[in-house]
Amino acid sequence: MSVLLVALTVAYASNSGELVSQVKALKDQCNTLSAQRALDNADRDKELREREMQRDEQAKLVREREAEILQLKTQIADISRSLAMIKLEKEQVDAKLTQLIATSSTQADLLDRLTEEVNRRREEGLALERRNIELQDEINDLNSQLDVAHAHESKLEEQVKSLSDQLAGNVEQTSGENIPPVQVFGRIVSVETTRTGEIYVEVNLGSSDQLRKGHELRIVRGDEYIGTLSLQKVDVNRSVGKVVRLRRGMDVQVNDSVQSPMTQ
Structure with a gap:
């Protein structure tokens, strides 16, 4: 009988030791999971802040590009007005030249001066047209950059919203x-x-x-x-x-x- 009691006591002690070990292992796993969850939340917060900073920088770049485009459009409008005035003056000079040629073939000096003026005005008009083309190319390039910036900004906003939704969807910290x-x-x-x-x-x-x-x-x-x-x-x-x-x-x-x- 005493031998049986000893055997039962040994078996109980052995099982108790295993249970204690299992409970300790489970507690360690819980602590590890809690620590990992805290790290994951911290990483998400950090990534969210970085995404928001990128979005703000991208929005600033978009505003700068829009300001540049507005300035270029203003320059083009000014150049277009100057070009129209030059063309009008050129037409007036051409008309005057035609009139002078028709009425007097002896005014050679005046004709030369008028010819020089017409040529000068023509060169100015060509220069303005070239500048107008250059500005239009710059506008097209900036518009392309603006489209890319808008697309990137939208992507960043979607990523920020997704991260925010993930953070909001996590189990809330409730005491x-x-x-x-x-x-x-x-x-x-x-x-x-x-x-x-x-x-x-x-x-x-x-x-x-x-x-x-x-x-x-x-x-x-x-x-x-x-x-x-x-x-x-x-x-x-x-x-x-x-x-x-x-x-x-x-x-x-x-x-x-x-x-x-x-x-x-």
């Missing part, structure tokens, strides 16, 4: 004291937005569901996370909460679901 003691599920029965932009909602849950002021609930639509509300007033079967976190691009609607936050 233990703000988590309801039981899992609850309800829906929003009314929504009101104040003049200052704050959003208040009424839900069909209350103190009978073990809720109290300060508890936080997730707002979801289907499987999609919308935001988080903090209860401000709690009655037996009704509560009023303030939306404290709202996912970018989303709005809160009547009949959206509310539920207890997921703990980390």
